[in-house]
Amino acid sequence: MTTCESPHSLKVKELQSKSYSIRKIATTLKMSRRTVARYRNRIEFVPKSSRKRSNILDFEAHLQQRWQERQQSAKALYEKINDKGFPILKLPSITR
Known part of the structure; x- marks a missing residue:
């Protein structure tokens, strides 16, 4: 299983590690607080796997x-x- 973080998610987590509040992260990155909270709470992003090829x-x-x-x-x-x-x-x- 591979994980791949979006650039926005990485920025949010970086600022979170510097003890920024959700409001301050949202202001800094010009995002809504709800989006910041979603990125902050996201554990990992797992891309969808492709469908299995049919034997036919x-x-x-x-x-x-x-x-x-x-x-x-x-x-x-x-x-x-x-x-x-x-x-x-x-x-x-x-x-x-």
């Missing part, structure tokens, strides 16, 4: 090629990727 992307090129060549039906393509370990798709949603 491993099959994407193969599926597109087969579909464009019209070599197999949607059901056959489903069964193929299901056999290869991607059992998340539900068959009724792709058959009509």
Whole structure:
């Protein structure tokens, strides 16, 4: 887990360590006291992690090629990727 402080938060914490009051920090940094209090009470900032890549992307090129060549039906393509370990798709949603 990586932490990354914003520049404003770092300035607030620096002034806080010098025993500045919330009002004095707010005046010095031209922020509202509420914002200063929020930065002062913040323990750490943790950036959001990116979403996990879907396994279906491993099959994407193969599926597109087969579909464009019209070599197999949607059901056959489903069964193929299901056999290869991607059992998340539900068959009724792709058959009509």
